[in-house]
Amino acid sequence: MADGTSERVRPRDRILETAQDMFHKHGIKGVGVDAITEAAGTNKMTLYRHFESKDDLIIECLRATASKAGAMWDAFETEYPGDKLAQLHAWVRKAAEMLSADSRGCDMANAAIELSETDHPARRVIKELKDAQRERLVNLCREAGVGQAELLADTLSLLLEGARVSLQSVGAEGPSAQFVRMAEGLIASFKAR
Amino acid sequence: MADGTSERVRPRDRILETAQDMFHKHGIKGVGVDAITEAAGTNKMTLYRHFESKDDLIIECLRATASKAGAMWDAFETEYPGDKLAQLHAWVRKAAEMLSADSRGCDMANAAIELSETDHPARRVIKELKDAQRERLVNLCREAGVGQAELLADTLSLLLEGARVSLQSVGAEGPSAQFVRMAEGLIASFKAR
DNA sequence: TCGTGAAGTTACAGATCGGTAACACCCTAG
């Protein structure tokens, strides 16, 4: 049975994949390494042979999810090569899509909230990855030909971030339901300058 | 010394106050009941004489913070009696103020993220309180005379929610720095219809 | 075929967690 837990996948990759999923669903402090290794069809010793500590695993998971998000951006360029405005609209659609399916929000933002210790090693990684995503959205807005690209990108960022957390506190019928309308309205109003 | 921990304050109130503060700073799963009672200058037994469980304490803390937020709203009405538009601007200023000082975001949203169990008793309380706050902002927008009051209120909600979480992942120099500009621009554009 | 290294297994250490039992204390209302 190709259930992805055993098969021909290296234990390290199974652990990484399973940890991403479980951290996302139950939160970082809500899942222990025992539960991860068991779900990954392996054991604790193997985990600690591949990762220095749980914190190290957390960081690798964050990098992996950021890498997946990066692949999404590449898909926009592939689908609408050169047409940056179309890519921006695709970004909005994709964001909205994730708002309905994935109801547990952004892993990096959630981690930033959960890991309140200011010196936690994951915090600098989170900032690093989030900063990169911000720059990418700013560039997309700029190249899409809107004035005040930074302001539009930051506004869209906050809207999406807010929608993701709102989804978790009040559900899908809350303010996040209007995300697409808000985002498209903003883009239109920034375009018209 | 009136440090608020002993004095003439009932143990229950000291625990509630201390727990609010510590949950806010370190997160719910990041602080144990022992730490709370010690910081409150009392002990675990006294805590469990006043609260059924830690979950019960969490819920009472959320209600208390929501009540404080409600007091802020009343202050707006007191300061600008009848002038709903001025109250809306005051809301924006207050929100921005909390974005710089209080760097750990909204307790209810943070709790919703931390308590990922869908059947956690605090979740319904969070939704209940957040829904009430939403309704209050919608009413304020409506009475301030803007068209599409719900859409403006929801957009402002998402912006603030997003700013609060962004503050924790990328810091004060991130997108949240532009919150006032975004919010005021939105209000102006909704007014001009 | 044999050796090597990765992976699985079991057991454990040490700490922390939420929650409870039993008992001593002290302030205050009657």
Add this chain to the structure above:
DNA sequence: CTAGGGTGTTACCGATCTGTAACTTCACGA
């Protein structure tokens, strides 16, 4: 003065947590 309720203290339970040690098993390549 006295009785009682709220409080403090200590010790404990059982569960769970991260992380490690020692040993066995297995697959693969020379």
